[in-house]
Amino acid sequence: MQYWLFKSEPDEYSIDDLKAEPNQTGRWDGIRNYQARNLIRDQIKEGDLVLFYHSSCKNVGVAGSAKVVSAPYPDPLQFDPESKYHDPKSHPDQPKWFSVDLKYDQHAKSFLSLSKIKSLPELAEMVLVKQGRLSIQPVTEKEWKFISQLIKIS
DNA sequence: GCCAACGTTGGC
């Protein structure tokens, strides 16, 4: 079992949007950063657990949890000329960008803000704290357990 | 392969 943190701008796609999807399951697409792509393509597995993080908004922080419910597969938006995520350099026989499906799990009963995260020595080593700008990042089991307690999810 | 210029992310 592995743990991850996925960032999303809630104006674009919030944890409530995920919950409102049919079967509470949505496609995590639009990843266009190689570090994040490598994680999603090579390391993320069906069944892994995800902290759903809201970025670039009034309240930045961990809003809840979700579960990976598919293997990685090519992000269809890269082949869609209408999409802002269209990548004309990517070809279907060798796709550059990947997606997974996420299923809503729980809302944080207590929202965990970034400032709170930064104030906690137990979370000082999080990628979120050390390297701000990565949209998909690994979370250690220790961090996951600590955060689960803080936000009161099980 | 280096590196300057430019673009993006994301907190504040």
Add this chain to the structure above:
DNA sequence: GCCAACGTTGGC
């Protein structure tokens, strides 16, 4: 809207 910290692009 600002700006720091990256990542990407492209000339050489």
